[in-house]
Amino acid sequence: MELVLASNNKHKLNEISNIISNVCVLKSLSDIGCSVDIPETQPTIEGNAIQKARFIYDRFKMNCLADDTGLEIETLDGAPGVISARFAGVGCSFSDNMRKVLMLMEGKTNREAAFRTIFCLIIDGKEYLFEGRVDGIILEQERGENGFGYDPIFQPVGYDKTFAEMSLELKNTFSHRARACMKLVEFLGSTNK
Ligand code: IMP
Numbered sequence: 001m002e003l004v005l006a007s008n009n010k011h012k013l014n015e016i017s018n019i020i021s022n023v024c025v026l027k028s029l030s031d032i033g034c035s036v037d038i039p040e041t042q043p044t045i046e047g048n049a050i051q052k053a054r055f056i057y058d059r060f061k062m063n064c065l066a067d068d069t070g071l072e073i074e075t076l077d078g079a080p081g082v083i084s085a086r087f088a089g090v091g092c093s094f095s096d097n098m099r100k101v102l103m104l105m106e107g108k109t110n111r112e113a114a115f116r117t118i119f120c121l122i123i124d125g126k127e128y129l130f131e132g133r134v135d136g137i138i139l140e141q142e143r144g145e146n147g148f149g150y151d152p153i154f155q156p157v158g159y160d161k162t163f164a165e166m167s168l169e170l171k172n173t174f175s176h177r178a179r180a181c182m183k184l185v186e187f188l189g190s191t192n193k
Contacts, residue, residue, distance in 0.1 A: 001023075001024045001025070001063065001188075002024065002025045002026075002027055002062070002063065003020075003024050003025070003026055003027065003063050003064060003065045003121070004026075004027045004028075004029065004031070004032055004056055004060065004062050004063070004064040004065070005026050005027065005028060005029070005064070005065050005066070006029070006038055006052040006053055006055065006056040006064055006065065006066035007029070007038075007052075007066065007067065008029055008037075008038075010028070012067070012177075013026060013028050015172065015177065016065075016067075016177070016181055019178065019181040019182070019185060020181060020184060020185050020188070022185070022189075023185055023188040023189050024188055026065070027062075029056075032060055032062065034056070034059070034060065038052045038055050038056070038066075039051060039052075039055060040052060040068070042082070043082060044081075044082055045068045045069065045070045045081065045082050045116055045117075045118050046068075046118050046120075046129060047082075048068040048082060048118075049066050049067055049068040049118040049119060049120040049129070050066075050120045050127065050129075051066075052066035052067075052068070052120070053065065053066035053120040053121070053122045053127070054120075054122070054127075056122075057122045057125070063121075063122060063123045063124065064121075064122050065119060065120070065121050065122075065184070066119070066120050067117055067118065067119050067120075067177070067180070068082075068117070068118055069084065069115065069116065069117040069118075069176060069177065070082050070083075070084040070115070070116055071084050071101075071113060071114075071115050071149075071150050071154065072113060072114050072115075072116060073101065073105070073112075073113040073138060074110055074112040074113065075105070075108045075110040075111075075112075076101075076104055076105070079104075080097065080101065084097070084149070084150070085097075087100055087101070088100040094148060094149050094150070097149070097150065098142060098150060098152065098153050101138065101150065101153065102138075102140070102141070102142075102153065105138055105140075111137040111138045111139075112135070112136075112137060113135075113136055113137060113138050113154065114133055114134060114135045114136065114176075115133065115134045115136075115150075115154065115175070115176040116131060116132070116133050116176055117131070117132040117133075117176040117177045117179070117180040118130070118131055118180065119131075119132075119180045119181070119183075119184055121184060121187075128187065130180045130183040130184050130187065131179075131180060131183070132175070132176040132177060132178065132179030132180030132181070132182075132183065133176055133179065134156050134157075134174065134175060134176045134179070135156070135157045136154050136155050136156040136157055137154075137155050137157075138153050138154065139153050139154075139155055139162065141153070142162075142164070143155075143161075143162045143164065143165055144161070144162045144163070144164030144165030144166075145164060146163070146164045146165065146166065146167065146168060146171075147163050147164045147166075147168070147171060151163035151164035151171075152164040156174070163175075
């Protein structure tokens with residue numbers, strides 16, 4: 001089967017494609033002639049994933065997949081969460097976001113956090129949600145050069161390295177996105193869609 005990914009991010013398309021290529025073909029928005037900015041205005045990660053998938057399904061009536069991810073920090077009541085991309089303001093950089101987190105976490109002893117990815121899949125109008133989660137801690141300073149976003153300050157449980165100190169190959173074996181993808185693959189495989 002074919003699925004349209006409701007994202008303009010080529011890196012995401014490749015990453016997800018690699019994992020699900022055995023069960024379906026992932027198409028990009030440009031493959032279907034869609035060049036609009038998809039709205040992401042919901043107050044939750046789940047809400048945004050659903051909003052993006054519905055936006056594509058309603059317009060193109062094509063089976064589709066949308067994802068949304070956030071870093072949730074316990075002592076910050078789940079922030080940055082749904083606004084992870086723009087935590088330090090619209091147009092901010094990954095460094096701005098990390099600086100803001102580190103500043104808010106100064107002196108905090110509870111460093112627990114989790115990355116959460118939600119995939120919303122729509123097949124023939126039916127919606128399915130899949131969650132991938134990685135628990136970890138927020139360090140007191142950045143470590144490592146790889147990855148993106150909050151990777152240099154996030155150390156997953158069971159590792160003594162941040163995501164940014166790991167190879168992409170290792171991160172991709174257990175990241176929040178990879179875990180959500182694996183659930184999706186299992187579902188698509190089991191339903192023979
Ligand atoms: P998105 O929903 O995948 O666009 O992710 C929203 C924001 O969460 C990104 O802009 C990053 O700041 C952060 N983020 C998502 N995935 C990761 C990751 O794997 N590592 C670090 N930060 C991430």
